[in-house]
Structures are given as C-alpha cells and as structure tokens.
Amino acid sequence: MFDKNKFFQTDLVCPVCKAKFKQLKLKTSAFRIKTRDIDMCNTYEGINPNLYSPVVCPECGYANLDHSFQNNLSDVVITLLQKELPKSKLYKIDVTGERDYVRAIDAYEQAIYCANIAGHSASLLAGIYFRMTCLAKSFGSSDEDEYRQKAIEFYEKAYDHEEFPLGGKMSQTLVEYMIASMYFKLNKLEQAIYWLNFSISRDPKGLTDPKAHAMIKELWMTVKSVIKNK
Numbered sequence: 001m002f003d004k005n006k007f008f009q010t011d012l013v014c015p016v017c018k019a020k021f022k023q024l025k026l027k028t029s030a031f032r033i034k035t036r037d038i039d040m041c042n043t044y045e046g047i048n049p050n051l052y053s054p055v056v057c058p059e060c061g062y063a064n065l066d067h068s069f070q071n072n073l074s075d076v077v078i079t080l081l082q083k084e085l086p087k088s089k090l091y092k093i094d095v096t097g098e099r100d101y102v103r104a105i106d107a108y109e110q111a112i113y114c115a116n117i118a119g120h121s122a123s124l125l126a127g128i129y130f131r132m133t134c135l136a137k138s139f140g141s142s143d144e145d146e147y148r149q150k151a152i153e154f155y156e157k158a159y160d161h162e163e164f165p166l167g168g169k170m171s172q173t174l175v176e177y178m179i180a181s182m183y184f185k186l187n188k189l190e191q192a193i194y195w196l197n198f199s200i201s202r203d204p205k206g207l208t209d210p211k212a213h214a215m216i217k218e219l220w221m222t223v224k225s226v227i228k229n230k
C-alpha cells in the first residue's frame with residue numbers, strides 16, 4: 001500500500017521541453033541497507049530506492065538518472081531528442097508517481113534510449129545497467145544476468161575511454177573491482193581473474209584506493225576457493 005509518509009516531491013525542469021513537474025522521491029528514512037553483496041548490490045529493508053532512480057519527463061519522455069537529469073544538453077542534442085522522443089514508449093506517459101518493478105524498468109529503458117540518442121557517456125550507461133541489475137536481482141527477475149552483462153560492457157568501455165574517477169566518483173581500482181565481481185557473478189572466472197590480476201599488478205600497494213584494493217584481494221580469495229572446489 002502506498003505510504004505517502006515515506007516520500008516527498010521535488011520540483012524539476014525538463015532540459016529538453018522545459019516542462020516543470022514534480023517527481024516523487026523516497027525519503028532516506030524509507031529504507032535501510034541490510035547487506036551489500038560481493039557484486040555491490042545492496043539488499044534493503046523497506047522500499048528499494050533503485051525503483052526511483054530514473055526520472056522521466058511526463059511531457060516529452062526525456063529520461064536520465066536523477067543525479068544527471070537536469071544537466072544541460074547542447075542545442076543539437078535537444079533537437080535530436082525532440083525529433084525522436086515522440087516515437088518512444090514513455091512519450092507523454094506519467095511515471096513520476098509510485099512505481100512497481102515493471103514501471104521502474106520502463107523508466108530505466110527510457111533513460112537508455114535517451115542516452116543513446118544524446119551520446120551520453122559509457123559510465124552513465126554502465127550506472128543505469130548496474131542499477132537495473134541490482135533491481136532485477138532484488139525482484140528475482142531472470143533479466144538480472146542480461147543487465148549485468150551490459151553493465152560490464154559499458155564499464156569496460158568507460159575504463160578504456162574515460163578519465164578517473166569515473167563519473168567524478170569511482171576510482172580506477174573500484175571500477176576494476178566492479179568488472180571483476182560482475183564477471184564472477186556470471187561465473188566467467190577467467191575474465192574475473194584477468195581483472196583481479198590486472199588490478200593487483202597495476203597498483204600492488206593499493207595506493208589508488210586502499211578500500212577497493214582490499215576488496216579486490218578479498219574477491220581474489222573467494223575466486224581461488226571456488227576454483228579449488230570445482
């Protein structure tokens with residue numbers, strides 16, 4: 001049942017059509033992180049915040065993750081989006097309110113559609129697919145691994161072509177961990193080992209990010225024990 005005490009509304013302006021609208025957001029008190037798995041997906045008590053991460057303009061359908069939604073777009077990109085968005089699934093569809101899993105996935109897919117048209121960075125797409133992976137996992141969807149594979153693809157692309165910290169936040173070592181751990185979850189152990197070895201030989205003392213380096217070493221031990229028991 002919808003509990004309005006767990007939400008608040010933010011005022012947003014769409015960077016494409018300039019429409020003003022209100023987006024439902026979760027209060028931080030509405031959920032609590034219970035555990036963080038090896039693949040960096042959290043399990044939550046309360047409402048899963050990944051349901052509300054993508055924002056979609058109810059007028060033109062422009063979508064992006066909430067922290068990037070109001071970023072400025074060039075005139076060329078705006079013109080392109082204005083031309084393409086009327087053909088998209090969520091054009092003039094309002095998903096600013098309460099969401100279930102299916103509605104949230106629609107919103108993420110709309111954000112991917114827009115990112116491809118706008119030429120957004122690989123790291124942004126990686127972040128979208130990573131959130132979809134964790135959401136699918138928490139709802140027991142069979143799409144989990146398909147999203148994870150796409151997240152890997154875009155993290156690898158971002159690793160090769162973007163500067164660290166990725167998206168202003170993720171250290172090089174943390175990205176190496178993310179890729180290795182996702183390969184591990186897909187049971188692609190060779191690729192996981194490649195990234196773990198690469199990370200340890202690139203920065204043997206873990207100077208780039210000591211916390212992520214410790215996670216790399218812990219994951220290495222886990223992978224080793226899996227290989228031993230095979």
Ligand SMILES: [Zn+2]
Binds near residue numbers: 016057061062
């Ligand atoms: Zn709009």
